[in-house]
Amino acid sequence: MTKPTVLIVEDEAPLVTMLRYNLEKEGFQVCEAGDGEEALVQIAERKPDIVLLDWMLPLVSGIEVCRQLRRSPETRALPVIMLTARGEENDRVRGLDSGADDYVVKPFSPSELVARLRAVIRRAQPSAAEEVLQFADVTMDLAAHRVSRSGKTVHLGPTEFRLLRHLMRYPGRVFSREQLLDAVWGHDVYVEPRTVDVHIRRLRKALNAYGDVDIVRTVRSAGYAIDRPAGH
Ligand code: CA
Numbered sequence: 001m002t003k004p005t006v007l008i009v010e011d012e013a014p015l016v017t018m019l020r021y022n023l024e025k026e027g028f029q030v031c032e033a034g035d036g037e038e039a040l041v042q043i044a045e046r047k048p049d050i051v052l053l054d055w056m057l058p059l060v061s062g063i064e065v066c067r068q069l070r071r072s073p074e075t076r077a078l079p080v081i082m083l084t085a086r087g088e089e090n091d092r093v094r095g096l097d098s099g100a101d102d103y104v105v106k107p108f109s110p111s112e113l114v115a116r117l118r119a120v121i122r123r124a125q126p127s128a129a130e131e132v133l134q135f136a137d138v139t140m141d142l143a144a145h146r147v148s149r150s151g152k153t154v155h156l157g158p159t160e161f162r163l164l165r166h167l168m169r170y171p172g173r174v175f176s177r178e179q180l181l182d183a184v185w186g187h188d189v190y191v192e193p194r195t196v197d198v199h200i201r202r203l204r205k206a207l208n209a210y211g212d213v214d215i216v217r218t219v220r221s222a223g224y225a226i227d228r229p230a231g232h
Pocket residue numbers: 010011012054055056057
């Protein structure tokens with residue numbers, strides 16, 4: 001995999017040096033911009049994978065840079081983490097009003113920052129990072145649209161496929177019927193919550209066709225999760 005490129009937009013030189021050192025050590029490719037205008041030019045030219053954007057910048061503020069990025073179709077989805085000094089983090093930052101994906105308050109530890117960077121990049125590129133989902137002995141090849149269990153093909157209908165994909169993205173997490181309807185069927189479609197039960201039943205039957213352990217967990221009055229049953 002190619003190294004992800006981080007654009008650091010910050011006017012405090014010592015902080016830039018520290019960030020560059022730590023990010024390069026963690027396998028990132030680093031470029032720099034010292035003010036908001038230069039940041040916009042660099043983003044247009046170099047298309048970084050993520051932008052680390054200081055809130056207090058000369059010329060164009062971090063917030064304004066972020067707004068401009070969100071307005072343009074080419075950069076709308078570009079991940080941005082805002083850097084703020086303690087005391088600057090007012091409601092606008094906390095609510096991520098400017099369109100930033102996350103924010104980090106100075107002073108921060110490099111390891112915390114790297115963890116946030118990786119999380120935001122991962123969320124931004126679900127298709128690249130998740131071509132194959134794996135849980136227990138179940139494998140979902142998203143690109144090939146193929147599901148197998150212990151190497152044997154599992155035949156799923158399109159709804160069951162989307163349902164399993166959603167559950168396998170968040171193993172262990174319980175989703176209510178309403179949450180599953182939103183995620184799998186979409187907000188605009190009206191479907192009875194009980195419909196989810198029907199498709200879960202089909203999914204379970206298909207997954208367990210070879211007499212394997214049931215990994216679809218029903219949580220009474222709460223919903224469903226993909227989980228390892230007790231003792232396995
Ligand atoms: Ca600054």
